[in-house]
Amino acid sequence: MTKPTVGFIGVGYMGHGMAANILKAGYPLVVVAHRNRQPVDDLVVQGATEAGSIAELAAQCEIIHICVSGSPQVESVVGGEDGIAANAAPGSVVIDCSTSDPVSTLHLAELFAGKGIAMADSPLGGTPANAVDGTLGAMVGTDAETFARIEPVIGCWANNIMHLGPVGMGHKMKLINNFLAMGNAALLSEAMALARKSGLSTAQFHEVIGTSRMRNGFYDTFMKWTLERDENAHRFSITNAHKDMRYLSNLAVSVGAVNPVQSAIRNNFGAMEAAGQGERYVPMMADFIAAMNGLAPEGEQE
Numbered sequence: 248m249t250k251p252t253v254g255f256i257g258v259g260y261m262g263h264g265m266a267a268n269i270l271k272a273g274y275p276l277v278v279v280a281h282r283n284r285q286p287v288d289d290l291v292v293q294g295a296t297e298a299g300s301i302a303e304l305a306a307q308c309e310i311i312h313i314c315v316s317g318s319p320q321v322e323s324v325v326g327g328e329d330g331i332a333a334n335a336a337p338g339s340v341v342i343d344c345s346t347s348d349p350v351s352t353l354h355l356a357e358l359f360a361g362k363g364i365a366m367a368d369s370p371l372g373g374t375p376a377n378a379v380d381g382t383l384g385a386m387v388g389t390d391a392e393t394f395a396r397i398e399p400v401i402g403c404w405a406n407n408i409m410h411l412g413p414v415g416m417g418h419k420m421k422l423i424n425n426f427l428a429m430g431n432a433a434l435l436s437e438a439m440a441l442a443r444k445s446g447l448s449t450a451q452f453h454e455v456i457g458t459s460r461m462r463n464g465f466y467d468t469f470m471k472w473t474l475e476r477d478e479n480a481h482r483f484s485i486t487n488a489h490k491d492m493r494y495l496s497n498l499a500v501s502v503g504a505v506n507p508v509q510s511a512i513r514n515n516f517g518a519m520e521a522a523g524q525g526e527r528y529v530p531m532m533a534d535f536i537a538a539m540n541g542l543a544p545e546g547e548q549e
Contacts, residue, residue, distance in 0.1 A: 250274045253400060254308030256301065256324055257345070258286040260482055261371055262314035264378030265344070265404040270294050272403040279304050305334040310400055314344040314371075317490050318351040325355055337363030340397055344385075346370050346425065346487075348494045349418040350501060352388075356414040365393040366414055369401060370421035374468065375482060382406045386424070388417035422495040426509055429488050431465050432529050433515045436536040439473065443537065449473060449545050472530035473545045485532070486525035489516035 252275040255266040263286040270276050276295040280287045291297050298304035301324050305311060311331060313321055321343055325331045331341060341359060343352065347368065356366040372384030385405035387394060394410050401408055411420055442452045453474060456462065471480035492513035499506040519525070519535045527535075534544040 251309035251400075252277060252307060254278075254298075254304045254311040255314070256304065256312065257281070257314035257320075258290060259283070259314070260375045261344070261378045261383075262286075262312070263290070264375060264380075265312070265314065265383070266290055266295065267293060267379070268381045268404045269400065274400065274403070277304050277308055300329060301331060302329040302334040305331045305339075306336070308335070309339050310397060311335060311339065311341045312344055313341065316487060317345060318348040318494070321345050321347055322351060322355070325358070332358055332362055332364065335362075335364050338365075340365045340367065340393055342367045342369050342397060342401070343418075344369050344371055346421050346491050346494070347418050348497055349415045349422070350497060352418050353415050365389065365396075367393055367397055368414055368417035369397075370417050371405075372407070372421075372424060378404060385409065386411055386417040386420045388412060388414045388419075390414075419498060422491060422498055425488070425491045426495050426512070428465055429492060429516065429529070430508070430512050432469060432488070432532050433512045433536075435466070435469055436515075436533045439533055440536045440540045440542060443542055444540055469530045469533075472528070473533050476546065478528060478531075481528055481530050483529045484525060485516055485519045485527050485529065488529055489513065489520050489525070492516055 250273060253269050254277045255262060256279055258266050258278055266276060266278060267290060270293050277298050278287055278290050278295050279298045279301060287297060313324060315321055341364060352368050359366045367387055367389035369385045369387045372386065373382065377383045381404050383405045384407040385401050387408065387410045390413060398408060411417055439449060439452055453470060468481040471477040495509060496513060519532060524535060537544060
């Protein structure tokens, strides 16, 4: 049985590993360049075809992944004369792997449906290392028939695939997931600063928390920056984290939810971005909160 041609828009930190795994599984893959040619060139060497535009990619692919930074970027590759909606064939499927605003997702799903194109939202759980290993989580929102079509392709890059219901449910769950993750980041940053202000060392903090029930996978990657100064431990920018928290606020408003804790978390990320540190990574919030408390970054003379 011939495998469908798969398109991939957004071969960045996460997308490059995902696309490589699609190739390894034997699917014909079409990619398109954006700002950084290196990942595109690497995938072409591995057997991918490079399209000259979004329109060209959409016209030749049956299943199209989008993996960009947020809803404005998703909307830009979907709309217009050169976008996916105007050029993909009826019967094709678009999978949005970005962390997007569910309100926008539902609007795009209606747009695609009017053209006979199916849509799924399948935001990711995990890190770029998981993308390379093919061990991401996938939170999928789509109808049962579309899910059956795309599950084998998603299985190329994810080993934990959760079908949560119709379109939009994946993005809603992803935002709630990121609320928990970014809440952990803010809480750990503040707790470490408080410990240091109280005369406890970060090593003592880690000796207790790192051997307790409060240790988890997020704790381990977050702490690698503070303990080892490993900037590659969790390559997720403050700007992206702040964007996700704004999307979650929009979701809370749309469903009438009360979310005072999330508002405080969002403001932590907003403050760090406003201070010109949006391109730093989430674990580096520990340094930002430390500085607010008059403390030097871990390992520097205070």
